[in-house]
Amino acid sequence: MNSNNFYERVYDIVRQIPEGRVTSYGAIARALGAGGSSRMVGYALQVCGGAYPPVPAHRVVNRVGLLTGKRAFGSPTMMAQLLENEGVSVTDDQVVDFDRLFWDPGGVLGG
DNA sequence: GTGGTGACGTATA
DNA sequence: GTATACGCCACCA
Numbered sequence: 433m434n435s436n437n438f439y440e441r442v443y444d445i446v447r448q449i450p451e452g453r454v455t456s457y458g459a460i461a462r463a464l465g466a467g468g469s470s471r472m473v474g475y476a477l478q479v480c481g482g483a484y485p486p487v488p489a490h491r492v493v494n495r496v497g498l499l500t501g502k503r504a505f506g507s508p509t510m511m512a513q514l515l516e517n518e519g520v521s522v523t524d525d526q527v528v529d530f531d532r533l534f535w536d537p538g539g540v541l542g543g
Numbered sequence: 544g545t546g547g548t549g550a551c552g553t554a555t556a
Numbered sequence: 557g558t559a560t561a562c563g564c565c566a567c568c569a
Contacts, residue, residue, distance in 0.1 A: 438566065457551055461564095468564045474550030475566070494551060501550030511550095 442476040443483045445537045449491040452519045453535035454527055456495045463537035478504050490514035497530025 441464045449455055457470040466472055473492070478501065480487040490511045494500050502511035502525060512522040521528035 458553095461551085466565080468552070469566080470551040471549055471564065472551095472566055475548095476550095478550060479567090489550080492550075499550085504550060 438472065439476040439479065439483070442473050443480060443487045446477065446480075446487045446489060446492055447485065448537055449488055449535055452533065454491050454493055454497065454515070454520060454530065454533050455535045455537060456493060458495055459537055460492065474501060477501060493527055493530070497527035499525040499527070
């Protein structure tokens with residue numbers, strides 16, 4: 433399994449995020465068994481640039497829908513634009529209707 | 544091997 | 557409800 437590494441664990445889940453949806457670090461962390469290690473999730477996404485297939489890190493935000501990792505895309509607005517490209521509205525670096533667009537990785541992986 | 548850091552989340556005052 | 561402190565654990569020096 434290529435998911436033996438912690439990073440790929442995160443990548444695998446993030447890539448499961450459907451288009452036009454978003455999720456939180458905590459949800460991903462719990463899905464991979466990290467639970468309170470939500471910080472490691474974002475850390476992994478920061479270096480997702482060397483992962484393949486590419487990881488839609490722009491679909492991952494904090495638990496309030498805030499685009500905290502926007503700076504990891506090279507531009508402070510790139511993350512928001514990528515989301516808008518998929519139909520996700522973003523205001524003030526914050527996802528609109530986050531609760532509605534929220535996607536639970538465990539709800540799919542768990543079957 | 545030890546110390547510091549971090550795209551977060553939870554608990555406490 | 558707002559503000560502060562802690563924990564969590566993998567990566568880097």
